[in-house]
Amino acid sequence: NNALKIKIESGDVGGLAVKGGSVSISEIVSDKDGEVKIDLKLEGPVSSVFSYIAKDPINMNSESFGFKPADSKGSVSFDIGITFPAIRDLLAEQVDVVAKGTVTDALLPGVVRGMS
Numbered sequence: 001n002n003a004l005k006i007k008i009e010s011g012d013v014g015g016l017a018v019k020g021g022s023v024s025i026s027e028i029v030s031d032k033d034g035e036v037k038i039d040l041k042l043e044g045p046v047s048s049v050f051s052y053i054a055k056d057p058i059n060m061n062s063e064s065f066g067f068k069p070a071d072s073k074g075s076v077s078f079d080i081g082i083t084f085p086a087i088r089d090l091l092a093e094q095v096d097v098v099a100k101g102t103v104t105d106a107l108l109p110g111v112v113r114g115m116s
Contacts, residue, residue, distance in 0.1 A: 004028050008040065014055075015048030016076075025086055034086035039079070046074040046106060057092065067110040074106035 004025045011018035019041040027034030050069030053060045078101020084094050 002028055002030055013042060014052035016042040016044035019043055036084050036086050038082040041079050043077045046072045046076055046103060049076055067108055071109045072107060074103055076103050077101050
């Protein structure tokens, strides 16, 4: 087998609790370009999601949101899958991110004028 597979039991990503996941890298011992797949189950406050994506490399600041991320409330539970080629000069366009989950008790002040 020419792959590395890692099981993740728990952890933290930007204030979000990792409740399980995996990392796999294909073509570890090969001249071919491999592929990296990261699958995580994440839970935590909505504000942590906005704080995380406001930083590099995503750089969605509060002006992009239309509200102050620190003022957001609620919780999230989602699965995220990230896939990209295992190459030296990786471009942002080569990274595929898929997220599916649930937001509960959300409060995003200022998203709709006059409402919270």
